[in-house]
Amino acid sequence: MIKKIPSFTEIYRSLIQIPTISSDNKHIDQSNKGFIDLLSNYFSDLKFSIQINQVPCTNNKFNMLASIGSGHGGLLLSGHSDTVNFDEKTWTKDPFMLTEVDNRFYGLGTVDMKGFFAFVLEVISSINIKKINKPIYVLATANEETDMSGAKYFIKSAIIKPDCIIVGEPTSLQLISSHKGHISYLIQVTGKTGHSSNPDSGINSIEIMNNIIKHLIFLKNDLKKYNHKNFSIPYSTMNLSSIHGGDTINRICSLCTLKFEIRPIPGLTLTQIEILIQEKLKSIIKKWSNRIIIKKLFSSVPPYQCSHKKNNIKIIEELCNLNSKTVNYCTEAPFLEKIAPTLILGPGSIKQAHQPDEYLDLSFIKPTKKIINKLIYKFCY
Template sequence: MAIPSFLTLYNELVSIPTISNVTNEKLDYSNQPLIEKLATWFEDLGFTIDIQPVPNTRHKFNMLATYSNSDNKTQGGLLLSGHSDTVPFDEGQWTKDPFKLTEEDNKLYGLGTADMKGFFAFILEALRDIDLKKLNKPIYVLATADEETSMAGASFFAKNTNLQPDCTIIGEPTSLIPIRAHKGFISNSIKVIGKSGHSSDPDKGINAIEVMHLVIERLLILKQQFKQQYHNEGFSVPYPTLNLGV
């Protein structure tokens, strides 16, 4: 089957809703239709396809497409990695159909055009003109699920793969500026449980608010330590940040 033209396949990807939402099941779409579409196109180019259900998700999948001219299908080569899902959209803020690729003033509009369904469209367009039989090392294309929410797809893949590429390109939009590092993210919660007591003799109880005050005080000290002890000019905010919330 011939792969559609660049703009046609781009539009087909944008037209498939793949919104991720952990709080509202009605707004959380399975990415299976998009994964199967990608799998068909990469298979037409001669890639071997592995579609993996992602545990503890609402019918989400990863896809790994592999092309290798040898028995080696896991070592070396290039991995092109991206996510298949998008954030939700606010109808009141959109002036165009988010599920239709619209070209205007030499720009393309649609939900996920940049972040990051367009990446897969560009990969397919580039591979179309490459003689893959001349490759000396494998090339892999990874499409993951739920990047915009829980990172479930990428996490599941990382824990279960034996893939060891020489290098990886993650096709997130960077305004065409090469980015070689990215900050990570850790989220934790702290719960303080008090002990009831009478206001006339508070020492017999535990005031959870007062304990949490001490916790927050220590966290704010840690926040300053991050700022003073770590520095990387590669980032616009060159130190780890800490944000407190309720």
Template structure:
């Protein structure tokens, strides 16, 4: 066994944090994750995992990695330990230390991605090491994805490829060692209105895009109220779907009729609400609130969106995780790759050692006290679903 070629847990995390893999909507900040998955592949191949790298179409610098140990590949069983390898950008000057250098202080490991969620991979590998010399009846898979923080393109590519195979999956997002079986989805949309500019002394000379946007905002707020009346899930801290008006810009001068304006907003739907249906309703309702033929309205999706997620309470995976963690499976408001795995018939929960409160923040860290309990939970899950 070539396990001596694999660094210890902290050294793995040091190398992962030290390998930048920022994904961002700004092309100037966006970079590939290929060096990270290649690093993971090197370690896992040394542990006798069968490793497959799957570059994303049109972007060879970004790739998913599927590493499998033992069992069969018929897709009828096994456990997947899944995480994304990209991070968000960081606030330069607001970190107390270099975000790409793992620093240990105050019983914490500081570094970009330590909590969300590069820190999950060394723990998964540490748990897997306990089973290298044991015959696994069902396969153990470690899955590493690309572009979760922006487009979910990595997860979507896996769905299109029908990979990986497995019966159960853990998505190691930061949940503070508490199992999560539900989360809201997210969609980000833009409304762009083009009118006709003109001298403000005579409104008939133009068509005011800002005034049309006033009608659009009123319609969005009415639609939000209707959705919140129709959909309610007490399992969430905010039990209704939300719609946030996040950005608006239009016009160029107070003495000109506004010729164009744009509004950007997000919707966080509950399980049972489907993005395709919501977008169709948005298109229909917003188009109907404009009755001026000199006004042109477009509704544009800023990214494909992430579906809401729900794993049934009676799932064997949920009940096993609840016993191991000592907590009832709950919900979170943030989105993950869990619905993509669930769409492939894989029972899935979200469970990881980090804290969402420090994710996407300066001085992101993983608490040392979380490491051994998470490794222990993963070992017991592997034993339950792979041996």
């Protein structure tokens, strides 16, 4: 017997109620265990088989794969179980209480993206699940907001081969087939301090950093040569994000640090970016080999372009009457793609993600259910 699950709004509320904040700060970072348990209970009430796996080297975080139906192919609907942190001072509503007002659902994760699972549950509970002839999979990953370790771990051991993966990030129900990547660095220059009255008595780290920055800006301009016309900013971008160095006016600066990021377009790999940086800075690194440290900040995400091999872009464009687009933010798609062609399509706007008083506009409810329904009928019946 398939159990009756709670209403759409009740499920939505219960998903928002359980905090699942991911953060690089271990005092803020939370386990997603309670959320995964709740979600898996809902899916097992709908007769799905549940697989829960702990993601290694995390703060008690888990991935959940729920599946129903047998055979090859089918559809995987994927979302992340975690949210970013919130700033108490800027939220006017309780982030963990679903507040319905002004035709909106307010709460942390309403669009990015715990709410997506409420849509999936609602649609699945309304269809005749016994009639599917290809499997439906639902994946909830951990740590998307920090290092994407959940998605990375999942693809290592996954043996399923769906025909299509949909990541339900908030795209305002636009079909996203490619996005830029993200890679960030810290450069630290250690010079030698001394009295400013004799500049030659030390090694000024700001001067070395100045030379590094000059070469990075050459690279920034070189990156414009690689073009991808589908993006509104059609080339890989570089941003020098922060710089710190020195303290006292009459002291030679011994330590200077720079942080910068690059957002590569599809077609450029993260390795190619690293080689380009090394090449540009080669002469400076050679001269000051023991004084320059370059290290990656955060976990990098490769640029993504959905493969045309299985024609999924065209199939879903026609099915949902959409034209595929590109975006400048990153998702788990480049990792999940190892299993099947992946597209990004979900309710709510990215403009509300990571913002105080995050909300889902309720006008998305009807069309989202319709789209998920169509996708299941297309890939699983």
